Amino acid sequence: MQIHQYDVVIVGAGGAGMRAALESSQRTRTAVISKLYPTRSHTGAAQGGMCAALANVEEDNWEWHTFDTVKGGDYLVDQDAAEIMAKEAIDAVLDLEKMGLPFNRTPEGKIDQRRFGGHTRNHGEAAVRRACYAADRTGHMILQTLYQQCVKNDVQFFNEYYVLDLLLDTDLTAAKKPRKGAPVRCSGVVAYDLATGEIHVFHAKSVVLATGGSGKIFKTTSNAHTLTGDGMALALRRGIPLEDMEFFQFHPTGLAGLGILLSEAARGEGGILRNGEGERFMERYAPTIKDLAPRDIVARSMANEVREGRGAGPHKDYVLLDLTHLEPEHIEAKLPDITEFARTYLGIEPFTEPVPVYPTAHYAMGGVPTTISTEVLRSNTDVVQGLFAAGEVACVSVHGSNRLGTNSLLDINVFGRRAGIAAAEYATGADWVEMPQDAAAYVVDELERIRTAPAGEKVGDLRKALQETMDANAQVFRTAESLQRALDVIDDLRARYQSISVQDKGRSFNTDLLEAVELGFLLDLARVVVVGALAREESRGGHFREDFPTRDDEGFMHHTMAYAVATKDGDTAIRLDKKPVTVTRYQPMERKY
């Protein structure tokens, strides 16, 4: 075992983690721990763009952007946070440009902008060109640019280190909670070096969680195999609540059957969705902005078309994204990568044939609750000192119940930056918190148990069962029965997980072992998602209950806070609580497009 000491430890080297690292490494001694090489992070998969009201091509302002974000999130957005994001968006984009990000340009040489779902002029009048982009690899360019800056600033990375535990000075899972206002502090993390199998303890004054999303709880997803919600699960296990986990975004245009994403930019550039009869069905669901309605609406409309027998293909189980009316040169210039996906993976030539698409699990709106300064909350009001979170792992909440396209790349830049600054500033002023005795004991025991367990349950089997039940029962359409079914399966899987075993008994590069650990995270998170979804008896944003098909502001205009509490049998149960939504300017209205 090795012990390291840093003022700030950042967990995750995606967009949020590296943006934070750039700020904090200039101020304090900082280490970035990532289970992947930084450039492998899933931020690199983001395609479409990053919104900011630069008004480079048409009239726009950040207030409209705030409104769109709030409305897009079906009013579950904390409006103070959304306002900050929309305001700081402009500098966030300009900062990236100054770091060298190669944005596409207008004829005058300014950063070009394009349309994206849910982004409108003057509170919903018409679609506005707000998304700054670099072809259809905006995320790739953001990730590369941030990594380049980290190279420039000599940021210290621990690559292929898995953070497996969070060290707090107070046990928050205990039945007896610390008083309101009592200080609870974070003292570091425990990590596992994949290459050697060694345990490393990082003693830190500030820890920033930036571990990204958890899409792998679903089977059909645009998310990477490594997006297993580690940061969320670590927090949950240590008694920190998770906020709004029932809200998961299903992106309308995943390649049918595969889940690989075709960016909304395809529709931003003029692509049209058609059902099996060739009808442009979005005209019925969102007469004003049609195909560019927010994702929850489009995804639901698509699923509905298929359900009502108007799907395309031999099984009528998908709809079509039609780009054939667009100029091939235009598509090639603006969407080169995603047309290649269609060609490579489905053998479809998008210039001449429509592409089969179906909703795919895409983005976790919920996550570790934070304040607008990215401090992690342990209750509705108290923070964990020295613990910060940003990016998809966090819930500020700027996305409410449904994130608008391009707002996540924005989120990671705005709040990643804030987290870096906040963590460094906290570390400068704070004293070292003593680490618990045997800081690594929990991780060491858990890993040894799994690694040496005799033949038992297989990781692949359990994960498959989990993902299938989530796709079948907790996807675009949910009901009390379907969710209960999912919960039963999950409970059963969690029991079986106790006898999990792996075949690889080695110490070096044991990915078998780590997949088993990640499966544990997925199971814990899926349970929170389903429990939250069962309790939320309304439909809002990404969460649609067929048995409660309308929004219910009386009963549910609040955030869900889910806590893991220790039970007598040594397991945990999920306890749900409410947190009020911060409303500043925009009173909830019916969401029509």
Added chain:
Amino acid sequence: MTATTTSPAAVGEVPSFDVTLRIRRYDPDAATPEAFWEEFTVSAHGTDRVLDAMHKVKWDLDGSLTFRRSCAHGICGSDAMRINGRNRLACKTLLKDLDPSKPITIEPIKGLPVVKDLVVDMEPFFASYREVMPFLIAGKNAPTKERLQSAEERARFDDTTKCILCAACTTSCPVFWTDGQYFGPAAIVNAHRFIFDSRDEGAAQRLEILNDKEGVWRCRTTFNCTDACPRGIEVTKAIAEVKKAMITRAF
């Protein structure tokens, strides 16, 4: 209806078939670590990629099979490996394009130290990358808004911005195999991305670095890199452009 949302089957009707993977394995923890070949047979569908077949092996047959992967659609650069003798991304290579009637050979990329099975030590690769100063070097007095750049200037280096640092190119280069000292195409590609960026002012320094005896002049235009690049970057062309820039500078 209940919420059993239709999970779309593979597009069209592509029958499933059996495929044999012949994988080069190496376990550093074995008593006498030695590389060996092992064969696995799994059943696959029409849209399955090599990565899917490898996952079937790992998840159903042998959990100790070790390889890197993340995004599964050719964007993160984790899973470059030598498939049927050529460097490719496992997640971007469809089985049906490989003649599945014969065993598909899978080996680690060549020229970097093998850590375990298909995993190689990427540090030397990234070290070369870091050495070419792969970041924008721009004057102190930055404008308050964005720097202007015309669409043409932007297009000048578009190709090389696509790099995902997968190392498929560098480890396909016969010159790199010889002693691993050559900077390698990937580093040059990433230098190119800045050398030809109109906003950048560090071209001279980068050219100086690549003028090294292990720099661009070691390239023998064998085009393996261009053929291997999963992002379709014209790597050899980028290298040629860097060479030309150096010559113009020297004469």
Added chain:
Amino acid sequence: MPEAPAGTLYRGREGMWTWVAHRVTGFLIFFFLLVHVLDTSLVRVDPEAYNAVIGTYKNPIMGLGEAGLVAAIVFHALNGVRVMLVDFWSKGTRYQRQLLWGVIVVFVILMAGFLPVQLGHIFGGE
């Protein structure tokens, strides 16, 4: 790095094999040049010794070797031109395969012109 058992040969395409050929031919020509300068130097030593050595070039086996050498030089030279086009012509990298076909065609034409003459000289009787 572990000494792995023989991996498969990298299945490079035209570019790689052309480079291998270029290297091998360059290597061969270099050694021939060494020998050739040495034997030619004999003219300085003794005309008869020179003629004796040169005489050996006239037997059919050496004649065939000579033909091979010419082939090597022709290929190396033509491919050298291709390499230069790849280096200096802006479209060279894109058309490197077509250029290789060009090399092969010209090579065949030149050799078709040369071989009969050479073979004629060797086997063509006194």
Added chain:
Amino acid sequence: MATTSPTLAAPRSPRRSGRGTTRGNLELYGWVFMRVSGALLIVLVFTHLFMNLVVGDGVKAIDFGFVAGKWADPVWQVWDLLILWLAMIHGTNGMRTIINDYATRTGTRLTLTGLLYLAFTVIVVLGTLVIFTFDPCPPGAPADVLASFCTAG
């Protein structure tokens, strides 16, 4: 858990100290020279081959008299001298590349390059001397091996 002393370990990815850039444009000039000399050699070598192997009786015709006849003309003297120099520098530089590629052990590499440069010097000096000090009609040689103009003069 075993209490290990709290060692502060260095991260696994330290920045490499650099290769120690070889300053100067040596490799660049070498590269350019390969191309320039190659272009010239095409003309020189092909003519050479053509003259020696194709015209007239080809290889059969080569003997002392043939060589003497050629080198009596200063144009061919310079011609062959150019070939000698260009081809030797071109070839030696090429061989140097090949040695550097495959001889990874320093000792082997130094030995081989040493031998290469030695061969280069010997051959170039020898060849140059031969071309310049060459006497087409060495006294005392039997008349039948000499070029026809010797007897005439």
